[in-house]
Amino acid sequence: MSDHSSSTLAHHFDSHEQQREASTVGMWAFLVTEIMFFGGLFLAYVLYRSRYPQTFADASNHLNVIWGGVNTVVLIASSLTMALAVRAAQLANRKTIVLMLILTLVLGCVFLGIKAVEYKEKFDHHLVPGKNFQYDGANGQKAQIFFSLYFAMTGLHAVHMVIGAGLLIWMIVLAHKGVFTAEYHNHIENVGLYWHFVDIVWIFLFPLLYLLGFHVGH
Amino acid sequence: MSTTAGHAAGGSNYLTAEHGLKSWLLTKDHKRIAVLYLISVSFFFMLGGLFASLVRAELLTPAGDLLSADSYNRAFTMHGVIMVFFFLIPAIPAVLGNFLVPVMIGAKDLAFPRINLLSWYVYNLAGLLGVWVLLQGGVDTGWTFYTPYSSVYSNTAVIPAAMAGFVAGFSSILTALNFVVTIHRMRAPGLTWFRLPLFIWSHYATSLIILLGTPVLAITLLALVLERGFGLGIFDPAMGGDPVLFQHLFWFYSHPAVYIMILPAMGIQSELVAAFARKRVFGYPVVAFASLAIAILGFLVWGHHMFTSSQSVYASTVFSVLTMLVAVPSAVKVFNWTATLHEGSISYETPMLYALGFIGLFTIGGLTGVMLGTMGIDLHVHDTYFVVAHFHYVMVGGTILGYLGGLHYWWPKMFGRMYNQFWSRIAAIVVFIGFNLTFLPQFVVGYLGMPRRYWSYPAEFQIWNVLSTAGATVLGLGLALPLVYLLMSLKNGALAGNNPWGAKGLEWETTSPPPTFNFDTPPVVTEEAYAYADSHLVEAGHSDKKGKKELHGV
Amino acid sequence: MSVHVEPVKTYVMVFSALMVLTVATVFVAYFDLGLLNNFVAMGIALTKASLVVLIFMHVRHGSKLTKMIALGGFLWLIFLFLFPLADYDTRGLLGPLGK
Numbered sequence: 098m099s100d101h102s103s104s105t106l107a108h109h110f111d112s113h114e115q116q117r118e119a120s121t122v123g124m125w126a127f128l129v130t131e132i133m134f135f136g137g138l139f140l141a142y143v144l145y146r147s148r149y150p151q152t153f154a155d156a157s158n159h160l161n162v163i164w165g166g167v168n169t170v171v172l173i174a175s176s177l178t179m180a181l182a183v184r185a186a187q188l189a190n191r192k193t194i195v196l197m198l199i200l201t202l203v204l205g206c207v208f209l210g211i212k213a214v215e216y217k218e219k220f221d222h223h224l225v226p227g228k229n230f231q232y233d234g235a236n237g238q239k240a241q242i243f244f245s246l247y248f249a250m251t252g253l254h255a256v257h258m259v260i261g262a263g264l265l266i267w268m269i270v271l272a273h274k275g276v277f278t279a280e281y282h283n284h285i286e287n288v289g290l291y292w293h294f295v296d297i298v299w300i301f302l303f304p305l306l307y308l309l310g311f312h313v314g315h
Numbered sequence: 316m317s318t319t320a321g322h323a324a325g326g327s328n329y330l331t332a333e334h335g336l337k338s339w340l341l342t343k344d345h346k347r348i349a350v351l352y353l354i355s356v357s358f359f360f361m362l363g364g365l366f367a368s369l370v371r372a373e374l375l376t377p378a379g380d381l382l383s384a385d386s387y388n389r390a391f392t393m394h395g396v397i398m399v400f401f402f403l404i405p406a407i408p409a410v411l412g413n414f415l416v417p418v419m420i421g422a423k424d425l426a427f428p429r430i431n432l433l434s435w436y437v438y439n440l441a442g443l444l445g446v447w448v449l450l451q452g453g454v455d456t457g458w459t460f461y462t463p464y465s466s467v468y469s470n471t472a473v474i475p476a477a478m479a480g481f482v483a484g485f486s487s488i489l490t491a492l493n494f495v496v497t498i499h500r501m502r503a504p505g506l507t508w509f510r511l512p513l514f515i516w517s518h519y520a521t522s523l524i525i526l527l528g529t530p531v532l533a534i535t536l537l538a539l540v541l542e543r544g545f546g547l548g549i550f551d552p553a554m555g556g557d558p559v560l561f562q563h564l565f566w567f568y569s570h571p572a573v574y575i576m577i578l579p580a581m582g583i584q585s586e587l588v589a590a591f592a593r594k595r596v597f598g599y600p601v602v603a604f605a606s607l608a609i610a611i612l613g614f615l616v617w618g619h620h621m622f623t624s625s626q627s628v629y630a631s632t633v634f635s636v637l638t639m640l641v642a643v644p645s646a647v648k649v650f651n652w653t654a655t656l657h658e659g660s661i662s663y664e665t666p667m668l669y670a671l672g673f674i675g676l677f678t679i680g681g682l683t684g685v686m687l688g689t690m691g692i693d694l695h696v697h698d699t700y701f702v703v704a705h706f707h708y709v710m711v712g713g714t715i716l717g718y719l720g721g722l723h724y725w726w727p728k729m730f731g732r733m734y735n736q737f738w739s740r741i742a743a744i745v746v747f748i749g750f751n752l753t754f755l756p757q758f759v760v761g762y763l764g765m766p767r768r769y770w771s772y773p774a775e776f777q778i779w780n781v782l783s784t785a786g787a788t789v790l791g792l793g794l795a796l797p798l799v800y801l802l803m804s805l806k807n808g809a810l811a812g813n814n815p816w817g818a819k820g821l822e823w824e825t826t827s828p829p830p831t832f833n834f835d836t837p838p839v840v841t842e843e844a845y846a847y848a849d850s851h852l853v854e855a856g857h858s859d860k861k862g863k864k865e866l867h868g869v
Numbered sequence: 870m871s872v873h874v875e876p877v878k879t880y881v882m883v884f885s886a887l888m889v890l891t892v893a894t895v896f897v898a899y900f901d902l903g904l905l906n907n908f909v910a911m912g913i914a915l916t917k918a919s920l921v922v923l924i925f926m927h928v929r930h931g932s933k934l935t936k937m938i939a940l941g942g943f944l945w946l947i948f949l950f951l952f953p954l955a956d957y958d959t960r961g962l963l964g965p966l967g968k
Contacts, residue, residue, distance in 0.1 A: 098676075107428075107529070108423065108424075108832075109422065109423040109425075109426075109428065109832075110501075115500060115501070118500055118932065119426045119427075119496050119497075119500045119501070121931075121932075121935060122495070122499060122500060122932075122934055122938065123426060123427060123495075123496045125913045125938045125939060126491075126492050126495050126496065126937055126938060127488075127492060128939075128942065129526055129527065129938060129939075129941065129945075130526050130527075130940035130945070131528070132530075132942040132945075132946055133527055133528070133530035133534075133535050133942070133945060133946065133949065134530035134531070135534070136530075136534075136945075136946045136949050136950075137530075137531050137535055137538070137564050137567075137949070138534055138538070138944075139950075140560075140563075140949055140950055140953060141538070141549060141560060141564075143950065143954070144953070144954070144957060145549075145557075147954075147957075152643075162895065166891070166895055167654070169891050170888065173884065173887045173888065173891065174884070176884075176887075176921060177358040177880055177883075177884040177925075179925070180875075180880045180924075181877065181880060184875060184877070184880070185870055187874045188874065209582050226546070226548075227543055227545040227547075228546065236359055236555075236901075238548065238554050238555045239555045241547070241548055241554070241555075242547075242548060242549060242554070242555055245541075245545075245548065245549055246549070249538065249541060253537075289925075289926075290926055292898065293921050293925045294926075296478050297917075297918045297921050297922070299913050300917045300918055300921070301914050301918070303894075304894050304898065304910040304911070304914055305910075308898035308910060310897065311484065311895075311899055312898060312901040312902075313901070314908065499934060527942075559956075560953070563952075563953040563956070567949060593946075594902050614945070614948055615948065615952070617952075618952065618956065625960075626956050627953070627955075627956050627957075627959040627960040627961070627962065628959075628962075629959035629963050630952065630956035630959055632963075633952075633955070688877050772893075808964040
C-alpha cells in the first residue's frame with residue numbers, strides 16, 4: 098500500500114505523490130495570500146497615482162532607473178537559477194542543486210545590496226517619510242505619499258527577499274547533505290515557488306515606481 | 316504507534332496515548348490541538364464577556380456615571396476586538412474544525428500537522444499582544460480602527476492592537492491552508508465531493524474566505540502601524556491622504572469576515588438538523604453550493620458599511636444590490652433546514668435546542684441585514700443600536716448558538732463522556748431567553764435613534780437599556796452553566812460510547828474519544844451523507860417514493 | 870505519475886524573453902504616449918509575470934487545482950482593485966439620494 102518504511106513519507110499520507118501534491122497545493126494557497134497581501138498596497142498606489150499624477154511623476158524621477166533596471170535583471174536571473182535548481186532536484190543532481198541555489202542566493206544578495214545603496218541615497222536626500230522628510234519640488238505632502246508607498250512596497254518586498262535568502266541557505270544545507278531525491282524534494286519546489294513570486298512582485302513594482310515619470314525627464 | 320489503538324475498553328485514545336505537558340505542547344495530533352484551542356478561545360470569550368458587562372452596566376442609566384467617556388470607549392473597543400478576532404473568527408474552525416475535519420473525511424490527520432500546532436502558538440502570541448494592549452489601558456478606536464483617529468489622534472495602544480490583529484489573522488490563515496489542502500487531497504476512498512458532510516463544505520468555503528480576505532486586513536493593519544509610527548499620511552486628509560481608502564481596505568476583509576464567522580456555524584447547523592430529525596438534509600447540493608456562493612458573493616458587498624462615508628451613490632447602489640443577492644443563499648439554507656425538519660423524526664436533545672434557536676435568530680439577524688443593505692433605511696439607522704442588534708443576532712444568535720450546539724453534539728465524541736442533559740437543556744433555554752431579552756430591545760432603541768458607541772443617552776431610552784442589561788445578565792448566566800456541567804462531565808459523566816446520538820457520519824464510526832490516528836482501519840465510503848434509513852416513513856404507511864429509494868440505496 | 874522536467878533550453882529562452890521585455894518596458898517608458906504608457910507598461914509586466922508563472926513555476930504542466938488557485942488569486946486581486954476604483958471614479962456622477 099504505502100512505503101511508510103521510508104522516513105521521507107509522513108505517516109498521515111498514503112504515498113509520496115499525495116504528499117507532494119498536498120505540499121504544492123498548500124504552497125500555492127499561501128502564495129494567493131501573498132498576492133492579496135501586496136495587493137492592498139498596490140491599490141493604494143494606483144489610487145494616489147491617479148489622484149496626484151504630476152506629483153507622483155516628479156517624485157518617481159528621484160528614483161534611479163539604472164539601479165532599478167539592474168535589480169530587475171538580477172532578480173530575473175535569480176529566477177532562472179532557481180528554476181534550474183528545482184530542475185536539478187527533479188533529476189537528483191546534488192552538485193547542480195547546490196550550485197544553482199548558491200547562485201540564486203548570491204544574486205538575491207546583490208539585489209538587496211543595491212536596494213541598500215538606494216535606500217541610503219534616499220536617506221541622505223531627506224526623502225524618507227517622517228519627521229526628516231524634505232522635498233525639493235512642489236506638493237511636498239503629496240510627494241511624501243509617493244515615498245511612503247515606495248518604502249512600504251519595496252520594503253515589504255525586501256523583507257520577503259531576506260526571508261527568501263534564509264530559506265535558500267536552509268535549502269543549500271539540506272541539498273548539500275543529499276536529503277533530496279527525485280521522489281522527495283518538495284521543499285525546494287516550494288522555495289522556488291516563493292522565490293518566483295517575489296520576482297513577480299518586483300516585475301510590477303519596477304515599472305510602477307521607477308518608470309512612471311521617465312518620459313518627463315529628470 | 317499502536318495498531319490496536321482505540322478499541323473500546325482498555326485501548327488507548329488520543330487523550331491517553333501520551334502523558335505530560337510536553338506531549339500536549341508539542342503535539343501534532345489535530346485533536347489535541349483542537350482541545351488546546353478550546354482552552355484558549357474559552358479564555359478570550361470570558362474576557363470579551365467581561366468588557367460587555369462593563370458596557371451594559373454603564374448603559375443601565377442615561378447619564379455616564381459608571382465609567383468615564385474615555386474608559387467606555389476602551390470597554391466597547393476591547394469587547395469588539397476580543398470577540399471578533401479572538402473568539403468568533405477562530406472558535407468553530409480551530410476547535411470543532413480541527414477536531415472533526417480529518418475524522419469526517421476518514422483521514423489520519425490534517426495535511427500539515429506541524430503548521431496546525433504553529434497556528435495555535437501564533438494565536439497565543441496574538442493573545443499575548445492583546446493582553447499587552449490591555450495592560451496599556453486598551454484601545455479606544457472601536458474595533459474598526461477608523462483613521463485618522465486611530466492613526467493620528469488616539470492616545471491609546473493602537474500599534475500593539477493592530478499587531479495583535481495581524482498576528483491573529485496569520486493564525487487563521489495557517490488553519491485555512493490546512494483545511495483546503497486536506498479536503499482536496501486527503502478524502503477517504505469513495506468519499507466524493509457530494510458525499511461530504513455539509514460541515515466540511517462550510518469549512519472549505521470558510522477557508523477560501525480566510526485565504527483571500529485576511530491578507531488584505533493584514534496589509535491594512537501594517538499600513539496603519541507604519542502610518543502611526545512614522546507619521547506617513549496615507550490615510551490622513553490633513554496630509555493629502557484618504558480615510559475612505561482605509562475603510563475600503565478594512566471592509567474588504569471585515570465583511571467577508573462575518574461569513575467566516577457564520578459559515579462554520581451553518582455547517583454545524585446542517586449536521587444537527589440532520590441528526591436530530593433523523594433525516595437527510597433537504598437539497599444537499601443546493602446547500603453545498605450555497606456555502607460557496609456566500610463565500611464568493613460575500614467579497615463583493617463590503618461597501619454597504621460605507622453608505623454614509625461619502626462613497627459614491629453609484630458604487631453604493633451596486634453594493635446594495637449585491638447585498639440583496641448575498642442574502643439569497645443564506646435564506647436558501649434556512650429553507651432547506653426547515654424542509655429537513657418537516658416530517659422528520661425530531662428529538663429535543665440539547666444540540667437540537669440550539670439548532671432550532673439558530674434558525675429563528677439567524678433569520679431575524681439576516682432579515683435585518685437586508686434592511687441595513689437598503690440605503691434608504693441605512694441612512695437613518697447607521698451607527699445606531701439597530702446595527703448593533705442586527706450583528707449580535709447573527710453573531711450570537713447564529714455563530715455562538717452554532718458553536719454551543721456543536722460543542723454539545725460532539726463533546727461526547729471528543730471526551731468520551733456525556734454531560735448532564737437536564738442542565739444542558741436548561742442552559743440552552745436560558746441562553747435563548749437571555750439573548751432575546753438583551754438584543755430585541757436594541758432593535759427598538761436603535762430605530763428610535765439611540766446611537767452606538769455612546770456612553771450616555773436621552774432619558775426616554777432608558778427602559779430599553781434596562782431590559783437589555785437585564786437580558787445580558789440572564790445570558791451571562793446561561794453561558795456560564797456549560798462551563799460547569801461540561802467540565803464536571805469530564806470526571807463524572809457517563810461513558811458515551813461510539814455513537815450516543817445514533818447519528819450518521821464517519822466520526823460516529825470510531826471510538827469516543829477516537830484513537831490517535833482516528834480509525835483502526837481506514838474507512839471506505841459507500842453511501843451518501845446523512846444516509847438515514849427512512850424506516851419511520853415505511854412504518855407509517857407513507858407511499859413516499861423517495862423513502863423506498865433510500866432503503867434500496869442503503 | 871512522473872513529474873514533467875522542463876528542458877534547460879526552455880528556461881533559458883524564457884529568461885531571454887524576460888530580458889527583452891525588460892528592455893522594452895524601459896524603452897517605451899522613455900516616450901510620452903499619454904494614457905498608453907500605463908497600458909503598455911502593465912501589459913508587458915503581465916506578460917512577464919505570465920511567463921514566470923507558466924514556465925518557471927510549472928503551472929503549464931501543473932494540476933487543474935493549481936491552475937484554479939493561481940487564477941483565483943489573480944481574480945480576487947481584480948475585485949480588490951475594481952470596486953474601490955469604481956467608487957472613486959464615480960463620485961459625483963449620481964446626485965444625492967432623492968435628487
